[in-house]
Amino acid sequence: xxxxxxxxxxxxxxxxxxxxxQQSGEYQIAGLLAALNTAFDRVxxxxxxxxxxxxxxxxxGLPLWTVPLPWPCSNQMYEYAMSGACARAVAEGVxxxxxxDLFLEDVRRYREERLAGSGLTPIFPLWGKNTRLLAEExxxxxxxxxxxxxxxxxLPGDFAGRNYGEGxxxxxxxxxxxxxxxxxxxxxxxxxxxxxxxxxxxxGEVVERDGFVFADVLLGSxx
Numbered sequence: 001x002x003x004x005x006x007x008x009x010x011x012x013x014x015x016x017x018x019x020x021x022q023q024s025g026e027y028q029i030a031g032l033l034a035a036l037n038t039a040f041d042r043v044x045x046x047x048x049x050x051x052x053x054x055x056x057x058x059x060x061g062l063p064l065w066t067v068p069l070p071w072p073c074s075n076q077m078y079e080y081a082m083s084g085a086c087a088r089a090v091a092e093g094v095x096x097x098x099x100x101d102l103f104l105e106d107v108r109r110y111r112e113e114r115l116a117g118s119g120l121t122p123i124f125p126l127w128g129k130n131t132r133l134l135a136e137e138x139x140x141x142x143x144x145x146x147x148x149x150x151x152x153x154x155l156p157g158d159f160a161g162r163n164y165g166e167g168x169x170x171x172x173x174x175x176x177x178x179x180x181x182x183x184x185x186x187x188x189x190x191x192x193x194x195x196x197x198x199x200x201x202x203x204g205e206v207v208e209r210d211g212f213v214f215a216d217v218l219l220g221s222x223x
Contacts, residue, residue, distance in 0.1 A: 001025075001026065001027060001028050002026065002027050002028070002095045002096050003027070003028045003030050003092075003093050003094045003095055003096070004021060004027040004028065004029055004030065004094065004095065004096035004097065004098055004123075005029070005030050005031050005032070005033045005065065005089055005094050005096075005097050005098070006018045006021065006029065006031075006032050006033065006097070006098045007033050007097060007098065007099045007100070008032035008033055008034040008053075008056075008057075008064075009034070009043060009045075009046055009100065009186070010034065010043050010046050010048035010052070010053055010056060010188050010189065011046055011100070011145065011186050011187040011188060011189060012100075012138060012143060012145045012164060012179070012187045012189055013100030013101075013102065013126060013179060013181075014032075014099075014100040015056075015100075015143065015145075015189040015192060015194050016100065016125075016126060016134070016138055016143070016192075016194070017098050017099065017100040017124075017125045017126055018032070018060065018098070018194045019141075019192065019193050019194040020125040020126070021098055021125060022194060027096065027098075029062055030062075030063070030089070030092065030093075030094050031057075031062050031063040031064065031065045032056070032057050032060065032062055032063070032064050032065065033065045033067065033085060033089075033097070034053055034064065034065070034066055034067065035066075035067045035069050035078075035081070035082070036050060036053075036066050036067065036068055036069065037069055037071050037073070038068045038069060038070060038071065039070070039071035040071070044069065044073075045149060045186055046148055046149055046186045046187075046188060047148055047149055047214045047216070048148065048188050048217065049216075049217070049218070050066075051219055052188065052190075052199070052201070052217055052218075052219060053066075055199045055219060056189065056190075056195070056199065059195035059196055059197055059198070059199050060194055060195055060196070061196050065085060065088075065089075067081050067082060067084075067085045068081065069081055079114065082114075083114075083118070086115065086118050086119075086120050087118075089120060090118065090119035090120060094120065095119075095120065095121060096120065096121050096122075096123055097115070097120045097121070097122055097123070098122075098123050098124070098125055099111060099122060099123070099124050100124075100125075100126055101124050101126070101127065101181075102126050102127065102128075102129065102131060102134070102179055102181045103127070103128065103131075103181060104181060108124060108127070131177050131178045131179040131181060132169075132178045134178075134179060135166075135169055135178035135179055136166060136169070138192075139164075139165045139166045139169075140166075141192065141193050142191065142192055142193060143164075143189065143191065143192035143193070144163065144164075144165075144189065144190050144191030144192060144198065145163070145164040145187040145188060145189045145190065145191075145192075146161065146162070146163055146164065146187060146188050146190065146201070146203075146215065146217055147159055147160055147161065147162050147163075147164055147168075147185050147186070147187055147215065148160070148161075148186055148187060148188045148214065148215050148216075148217055149185060149186040149212055149213070149214050149215075150184070150185045150186075150212065150213040151183050151184055151185070151211075151212055152208075152211075152212070152213055153211075154176065154182065154183065154184040154185075155172070155173070155176055155180075155184045155185055156173070157206075157208065157213035159171075159172075159185065160206050160213045160214065160215035161203050161206055161215035164187050188201075188217045190217070199219070200219065200220060201217050201218065201219060201220065202217075202218050202219075202220040203215065203216070203217065203218070204216025204217060204218045
């Protein structure tokens with residue numbers, strides 16, 4: 001059984017990649033690898049708070065490996081930080097790193113090129129899946145996620161803070177990828193088959209910043 005880590009954004013695709021690895025029985029999951037913006041103590045782009053990230057790892061029953069990133073962060077700084085995390089993984093016997101990418105060839109190629117010779121093999125459990133069918137599969141399996149970041153040039157900002165699911169998918173405008181793979185939106189997962197228990201969350205404020213709409217997710221009683 002190969003030892004693996006999952007690149008963890010806090011969103012639905014990385015969570016579903018974890019679920020597929022769990023179901024396969026081929027991997028021993030060593031942890032969830034998440035990059036944190038140190039200026040805000042949140043996951044980059046998704047804006048997920050550290051405490052929510054820690055609750056996700058606890059719900060999955062897995063260690064959380066955080067990679068601190070400065071703000072602002074150049075690509076060179078990002079690659080340096082991630083190379084350190086990869087070196088640690090290899091030193092601890094990890095052979096595989098899983099990503100939740102779906103179909104963006106340039107993103108996959110970048111990951112493969114950066115990991116070449118690192119000792120880690122990148123895998124893409126969701127690669128090439130029909131995103132409409134994948135979204136419906138996630139919803140029917142009981143995944144619970146909230147839309148936490150929107151690019152308002154691609155999706156109306158009033159979708160921020162809403163729960164991701166089959167009903168919401170029917171409301172998306174034409175041209176919006178059901179999984180948001182073109183950057184339309186990002187999510188924060190709080191329930192699903194990859195977790196041992198659902199995380200109690202509540203909605204925080206919705207703000208527009210740096211050209212994106214963010215909806216905060218807080219730990220607490222669900223409304």
